[in-house]
Amino acid sequence: MTSGHPLPQDPEPTLTIAEVAERTGLSHDTLRYYEKAGLIERVGRTTGNQRRYDAADLVWLEFLLRLRETGMPIAGMQRYAQLRAKGDVSVADRLAMLREHRAELGDRIKALRRNARALDAKIDHYERLLDGQPGTEDTT
Numbered sequence: 001m002t003s004g005h006p007l008p009q010d011p012e013p014t015l016t017i018a019e020v021a022e023r024t025g026l027s028h029d030t031l032r033y034y035e036k037a038g039l040i041e042r043v044g045r046t047t048g049n050q051r052r053y054d055a056a057d058l059v060w061l062e063f064l065l066r067l068r069e070t071g072m073p074i075a076g077m078q079r080y081a082q083l084r085a086k087g088d089v090s091v092a093d094r095l096a097m098l099r100e101h102r103a104e105l106g107d108r109i110k111a112l113r114r115n116a117r118a119l120d121a122k123i124d125h126y127e128r129l130l131d132g133q134p135g136t137e138d139t140t
Contacts, residue, residue: 014044014052024061031061037074039064039081070105 017028026034031051034040040060043051053061067077080097083090128134 014054015058017051017053020053020058020061023058024065026061026065034061034064038078039074041085067101070101071108072101076101 015023017031020026020031021028024031031040035043035051040057043053043057046052064077064081067080072080076097080094083094083097
């Protein structure tokens with residue numbers, strides 16, 4: 001028989017730094033650096049002072065990894081994190097930052113495609129030479 005009061009539920013599960021490192025591919029040192037550099041807010045701690053990351057921390061880290069993988073410098077990531085910490089008042093600034101970063105990413109993608117086409121042409125040239133077919137004059 002119950003008293004009619006809901007049973008206490010476990011708090012949201014948290015992850016250790018080792019578990020987060022495994023899930024994100026970031027080293028322990030990088031996770032600590034991200035916290036020290038202000039990229040992530042101070043992570044919760046156990047009574048033994050061990051870091052414990054929650055689901056929101058993982059979502060944020062995933063986004064930071066996307067910014068990093070798309071070439072945003074640490075200073076840009078820090079600026080974005082500072083804006084994010086301000087809440088909804090910074091939405092317009094965050095949007096502007098992301099639009100600018102996306103435009104720069106688009107330019108880099110175009111350059112990478114041009115470079116890939118040049119490499120493909122060079123590969124094709126060498127394959128034709130190896131097959132005994134005439135190639136265009138090449139000095140590289």
